[in-house]
Amino acid sequence: MKLQRIRSVGVEGMKATRITIEVALDRGLPKISIVGLPDRQIRESLDRVRAALTRIGIAFPRDCRMTINLAPASRPKEGAGFDLPIALGVAAAVLDVQWPTLKSTWLVGELALDGSIRPVAGILPIFQELQGRDVMATVIVSPENAREGAALEGIRVLSARNLGEAIEYLAGTGDLLGPGLPEEVIPEFSGPDFSEVRGQERAKRGLLVAAAGGHNVLMVGPPGTGKTLLARCFPMLLPPLTLEEAVSVTTIHSLAGLHVPGAPLIRERPWRAPHHTISEPGLIGGGHVPRPGEVSLAHHGVLFLDEVVEFQRRCLESLREPLEAGEIRLNRGLQSVRFPSEFVLVAAMNPCPCGMGIGEGIGCRCGVRQRERYAGRISGPILDRIDLRVTLQSVPFEILHGGGSEGADTEFMQAEVLKARAWAERRPENRGKSNALLPSNVLLEVCNLDRGGRRILRESMRDLELSARSHDRILRLGRTLADLEESPSVQVHHLVEAVEFRGIRLLDRV
Ligand SMILES: Nc1ncnc2c1ncn2[C@@H]1O[C@H](COP(=O)(O)OP(=O)(O)O)[C@@H](O)[C@H]1O
Ligand SMILES: [Mg+2]
Structure with a gap:
């Protein structure tokens, strides 16, 4: 034998x-x-x-x-x-x-x-x-x-x-060559620059904070105010991929058939923007031999859901697992396959069916019931996971025409993000974890509120009737705002801004 x-x-x-x-x-x-x-x-x-x-x-x-x-x-x-x-x-x-x-x-x-x-x-x-x-x-x-x-x-x-x-x-009769030198890859800056966005300073600040703490963000505003433009600028704010991250991003793309064998490692943060007509398997993955879906292709990067209320209800519900666990389990027969899915969610929507119901709501033709039903289409599981919400208003003519001061550009904003992330990394709780993923039980410790901070949080909770979940969300956001100032403790003005960012009461069902 x-x-x-x-x-x-x-x-x-x-x-x-x-x-x-x-x-x-x-x-x-x-x-x-x-x-x-x-x-x-x-x-x-x-x-x-x-x-x-x-x-x-x-x-x-x-x-x-x-x-x-x-x-x-x-x-x-x-x-x-x-x-x-x-x-x-x-x-x-x-x-x-x-x-x-x-x-x-x-x-x-x-x-x-x-x-x-x-x-x-x-x-x-x-x-x-x-x-x-x-x-x-x-x-x-x-x-x-x-x-x-x-x-x-x-x-x-x-x-x-x-x-x-x-x-x-x-x-032993022949030799084999090694792989040769890796091709030098310089990540291309493919998106637009924040300096192209006129006005919308509040939204830019929101996206900066989101990038610093890995917070999911929802932009609400009338059509044509720059929501999509802002979202396309966003990925450049995130720090470059580490080698380990690049390997896992490349693997996922390879398994999805989107990376040719032999092509260099993917070094850019993924940016995935599926259309709202996407199917559930397309979004979360699936198939006979399971393939990664958009949530995994966005791993270590950004998942942008434009017109988020237009997505099928089932699709939005299916985001619960990836948003909570940072991975998705796909069943095939008796076995299940896991794909990672840690991404920053950037969602955009109009405030109401006609799109004008923001601020004073002048020109909005929608009834209260209609507006509520519209906002209600973005379901609990997603809303629960969105720390940051920003409202956009139409940009005044003067600002569009170059009046007013020059806004921040991507380079400046990215430097701020890196600074805040480096500050956060000094805390053991934050090793390899952004603020958005901090578990509730460590929040009080890492936030280190002083007496003033505790008072303002207590008052906000009472006056705004906030839930425990909102309380935690505000603390996470406050922690990121404090990191941006390299402050060891979360102070009153950080909390005030965090409460403001939580905003948009229209959407709250808590
Ligand atoms: N604040 C802004 N500054 C510069 N250009 C803008 C701004 N808002 C919108 N635009 C331009 O208007 C067009 C539509 O913007 P878009 O981002 O698609 O708006 P929205 O997604 O809010 O409907 C884009 O071509 C964009 O370049
Ligand atoms: Mg748009």
Whole structure:
């Protein structure tokens, strides 16, 4: 009996699992079986493997039984990434050789019929799974996949163009190249600059605060006041992605088919703006083999819901889980797949059906009932998670025509955001967490209110009939306003501004 063991890694969602592939040749009736919960794609792999091996002069055995086992047997396996390890296992079994380097080498790749190695989607979690082991792992993948791993440390990534090259390397008769140097990527500033926005200083301040504390924000105002423009400026306020964040953003885009293997890591904050006609699976993800939806594509970035009340009710309800947990669980059969979904939500809406009911509401033709029904379409789960609300009014003619002082530009505002975030990071409670995600039980401690602060909060709660939830929301916001001034404690004027930002009573059903 001849038994070969080959190492590989499979992915389910974003989770990578190490898989051992065993190939056994036994005396018996000629038969090939593949066991260990393979999906259809893997069963088809045999045809590709047979064709690719034939090209290099290795034939499937005709006189014995071949069993291919994917272990552990309990996990379902999917994708075409096992072609390469299966082919090498069969080759080694047929040639009856023991390649010494095989023990410390992982193999992932799809095979074309001519034996060339093709990239697989979602390679980054596979590299991460193998990173930082005691004995540095060597992994052989296609040249495209190898380039994706170029920026990673603690792993040796080798690039093989075809099956023959991989075999020569393992047999010690040939060398493989590394991924080459990562392409230099300079994130492009794709959005407009805040300096293009005339007036709307209050809204700009709101977005600055939202970026500093990771708060979700709702903009309410008549059509044509710059809500969409402001939202497009917003992502540039967030700090650049860390390498780890870039890896997870790139992985999600790759799994969604929006990132070509071999393209450099995505270094820009995602900005996703789905249209209000989007379906529920489109928004949160889904499908037979679950794919990430908009909420995950917006991970570490911004999800912009323009005309938020126009979205299907079900879609808005489905945002509850990602907003609360920062991830989404998608069921498929008995298994479930998780995709991360930590984003800043920026929502925009008109104040009422006719769009004019803001401020004095001059020119608004809507009845009270109509306005309430309209506002009520943005449901509890979302509203509960929005710390910050800003109202926009039409910009006066003089300001549109360049009168008044120049407003802040993106560069200035981003510097403020970075300063506030650096200040917040000094608190242990804030490690890796923005203020918006601070749990209720640490709020009083991190806010460190003085007597004046407590008084103003008590009075606001009484006068405005605020709920406990609103109370927490004001504290989180107050904390961010204090961070912007690098103040250890949240002071009275921070709370006053926080209460103001909570605003828009029309929408409150608390
Ligand atoms: N405050 C503003 N400053 C500069 N341009 C503006 C402003 N408000 C609106 N605009 C311009 O008017 C157009 C419509 O603005 P938009 O952002 O789509 O408004 P809204 O989303 O509130 O309906 C855009 O082309 C934008 O450039
Ligand atoms: Mg708009």
